[in-house]
Amino acid sequence: MNFSLHDCDLSLFEHDWNKVGSFLHTHGLDGVELFIDHTPLPDFPCGVVKGVHLPYWMGKHRAWVDESAFHEDMDENERFFLFGGRDRQDMITNFINALENAASINAEYGVFHVAYVEPHHVFTRNFEVSDIEVMDSTAEFLNSSVALLSGREPPVKLFFENLWWPGLNLLDTAATMHFVDSLEFENWAFTLDTGHLMNAIMNCTDERHAIDSVLEVLERYPEDIIGRMEGMHFHCSLSGDYQMQVAKSGVPAGYHELPFHERLVAVMEHISKIDQHMPFTDERCKEIVDFVKPRFLTHEFETNSLPELDRKLRTQIQALCRERE
Incomplete structure (x- = not known):
């Protein structure tokens, strides 16, 4: 299951990793996919971590293709949230540090988003860039970063995840193949996010x-x-x-006048309504798993309480295990 070192997750288990392990065992899970970033990791039993989710800097594409973005007048927290650093080299260094963190806890993979979206875009879907442009800038960033590493390969396998923003959304097979052909290293794979693909398709209501x-x-x-x-x-x-x-409604009134934190809260509330992270209930969900046959399946939910997480896991696992009538 997905997990993080943030208090919102750890507090569910009273900051006790033994309780995390017991919960995983109860549900027949092998471990967690842990969100990490470039900052030093605290002490925790790393054996429970199977993979990691690397940080996602929403505006990285714009800053990578136009370095003047780094010098825009904005709050420092906003600058880092969007771009992942003060300049290109800082961005690369922070990414490499995150990879080294993943390797230090023996993660088998690191999930990485190949996507671009500015916060206000999430309301309008007027992205102003193509999937190919985002894939090209991402491939250049990755190739530049990995070239600095030992053996010119990432220390953990990079799992490229689809989103519903410009970039890797999986809707265009030719664009996906173009991205693959642009990579100059071999230690990579994909993470298929089923909910994100539904968001990209846009007409999923049943x-x-x-x-x-x-x-x-x-x-x-x-x-x-x-x-x-x-x-x-x-x-x-x-x-x-x-x-x-919401695409017809556009950016909420007064949004651009809000301080960064309040704009971010509005964006995240909106995204949570798009990206619902609900458990599957229909046994036909197993057809997706059977078609792909992934090595790692992560039950990815957003929850506010341990009973809610328990219920969602039980619901989805039962759907996966239920025999079709």
């Missing part, structure tokens, strides 16, 4: 239809690409109606 839509997209890919989908973030998102409604 679980059975959403499952069919995901399978339809996957069937467009050759076997070698499906074989590279070694990870899976497994959850359901049926926000098609909401997405269409």
